[in-house]
Amino acid sequence: MPPYPAALFACVALCMSTPALALRFVTEDYPPFNMLEENQVSGISTLILREALSRAQLSAEFELLPWARALAMARSQPQTCVYSAVRSAEREKQGHKWVGPLVDDRISLFARVDSKIKLRTLGEARNYRVGGYVADAYGDYVERQGVRLDRAPADLMNLPKLMAGRIDLWVAGSISGAYKAKREGYQHDVKLLLSGGEPRDSQMWLACNRAVPDALISSLNEAVKSVHADGTAARFAARYH
Structure with missing residues (x-):
């Protein structure tokens, strides 16, 4: 024992x-x-x-x-x-x-695989339409970098919005975002663009x-x-x- x-x-x-x-x-x-x-x-x-x-x-x-x-x-x-x-x-x-x-699960921004967006910091996403969801701490962190978020009631709404072009970027975890994309059949349609934040933030x-x-x-x-x-x-x- x-x-x-x-x-x-x-x-x-x-x-x-x-x-x-x-x-x-x-x-x-x-x-x-x-x-x-x-x-x-x-x-x-x-x-x-x-x-x-x-x-x-x-x-x-x-x-x-x-x-x-x-x-x-x-x-x-x-x-x-x-x-x-x-x-x-x-x-x-x-x-x-x-x-x-x-x-x-590192704070990350995902884009459509055909996106031409290039970012060096999370804060540079302020020039784009960025999707998050209500009460999400990762979204809170990105907003503190000066990025205005389009917050959905639930995260499951963000992948369809990204695919339809209603948002340019999606806030998610590096692991969870990739897993959700695979689960919903979008694994070949999205890419991880950038990760940021300190270890404590994720x-x-x-x-x-x-x-x-x-x-x-x-x-x-x-x-x-x-x-x-x-x-x-x-x-x-x-x-x-």
């Missing part, structure tokens, strides 16, 4: 002394990190979290929702956490408790409501670290390459 960190025993003691905590993990369709497969929420981030929960002897219900709603629920509902969330300054102010990082976490006990957060953080350290997270990621 592998050794368990002290935080795990603190969490076990907490759970034994109080009624079981009904954890709820909410997310969006953000393949390959969070997605629906065979009627079950899966993807790289989800698999990491399910494994971490198992190692910490905890459980949670997983649910796929529109992103803005998932974020709002983690702010307002006790025992609710949202992922895969960038740990932005704005979200730090909202009092979340953080677990991770889970995965990394790391994604589990963001929990402030009511989630500190001992539970510590236990989950230790478990997530172990999932990465022993290569399990890398094996999960390899399933989607």
Whole structure:
């Protein structure tokens, strides 16, 4: 049996002394990190979290929702956490408790494969029509570079808009953007034009409501670290390459 960190025993003691905590993990369709497969929420981030929960002897219900709603629920509902969330300054102010990082997906701009656009920085995209979606931290970052975004209610609307010429560029993660294009049958029709941002800007976490006990957060953080350290997270990621 592998050794368990002290935080795990603190969490076990907490759970034994109080009624079981009904954890709820909410997310969006953000393949390959969070997605629906065979009627079950899966993807790289989800698999990491399910494994971490198992190692910490905890459980949670997983649910796929529109992103803005998932974020709002983690702010307002006790025992609710949202992922895969960038740990932005704005979200730090909202009092979340953080677990991770889970995965990394660089902030990128995609264009149609026949596009003649050339960029040296993300900020140079200000001269073009750029698509993003509501409440997305990657879009927030690009806007801070002086780029005005055409925000759709959901990211799945942006690829058709790009193909139809309604936007010139699409804000997405370097991994997730390419995966979505392949899933939707556009893998030969789009290209990654440019990536930017610091590592912290593209790391994604589990963001929990402030009511989630500190001992539970510590236990989950230790478990997530172990999932990465022993290569399990890398094996999960390899399933989607």
